[in-house]
Amino acid sequence: MNKPSSRLWNVLSTCRNSGNVLAALALIANGALASDLTVLTAQYYEDPSLYQGYLDEYRAPPRFVFFSNETEALEIIRSGIKADVVQLCMNSVAMWQNEGLLAPWDRSQLPQVALPSGMAWSAEVLAEYADYYVPFEYGTTRLIYNSLQVPLNDVETLDVFTNPEYRGKLALPASIDDLAAAAFLAQGITDWSSLTEEKLEAAIDWLELVHPNIRYYWDDEEQLWEDLAEGEVLIAWAWNSIYHEMRTYNRNIALAPASSGASTWHCGYVRVKGEDDHLTEAHKFVSASLSDSAGQKIMSWGSGFANRDVQNRYAREFDHDKAGLAVPDGPVLRQTPMPPGFRQRFAQAAREIMTGS
Helix, strand or coil: CCCCCHHHHHHHHCCHHHCCHHHHHHHHHCCCCCCCCEEEECCCCCCHHHCHHHHHHHCCCCEEEECCCHHHHHHHHHCCCCCCEEEEEHHHHHHHHHCCCEECCCHHHCCCCCCCCCCCCCHHHHHHCCCCCEEEEEEEEEEEEECCCCCHHHHCCHHHHHCHHHCCCEEEECCHHHHHHHHHHCCCCCCCCCCCHHHHHHHHHHHHHHHHHEEEEECCHHHHHHHHHHCCCCEEEEEHHHHHHHHHHCCCEEECCHHHCEEEEEEEEEEECCCCCCHHHHHHHHHHCCCHHHHHHHHHCCCEECCHHHHHHCCCCCCCCCCCCCCCCCCEEECCCCCHHHHHHHHHHHHHHHHCC
């Protein structure tokens, strides 16, 4: 199946009246049509509907610098590339703050929003990082599978990744935190805030055990989407947004039973320490990212939106449960910050396993 990504199409369609879509995108990427603000984020988040209020006021988008994962984002900042605003998930926020990389937000310049109740939020963690982190979207990572080719009882637990019958048909995420969630859940661990040496070693051992069966560690949603659609990948530990897109075009892709476990996460925006030249623009950008148009776009992708009022307003258009966002009645690991030393050691071991080094 060669369906163009709905996200990519939406980005392109915003430039459809320019007369030259590729030229317009090239100008934006090179900063010729950009404002002074620089935002470090993942691809697709340059979609204008995610910051329409900012665009209306400044008549130009920010300069965007893209990363494929948050490890790369950290390397970009360490390399000396300047960014005012960075999109990060909670575990990375904790790590960046521990390294002294973050500057506080002025909450008086940001809208007062109420967070959706339930699954992805940890009040204690949010309170600890409230000055530095503005939540934006949330989701789950779940086991999804091809229901035509994989029996239901094969995906009742994450032990399916150890099954040699599916060698070369399995995908795990390259994201360290999502990968860690799978490895710890496979050991029955649902809280990594108080890890022990024994638990850490068990998770690393599991990753080594399943590695020969893995087709690849995905960091490209589109590639995984295509391989699931074409049957090249039958089972994946994947974001609910991928499931949300897949079920629209291939109803053979299903969520595994709750017994297989789930991980919940949330991501948002931070400011980089020492980048104070565009404070007003940074606050305007983040304020716009919590608006109705941003919420509609995020929900169209299958993610939950961190502004409860906006999400509730469009509840009829957005089926929270069918998007895979409902917390299953099974093992759930919330991606709150992992103890720094343990995260670093897991990350190093995981990269060595993934690369075969």
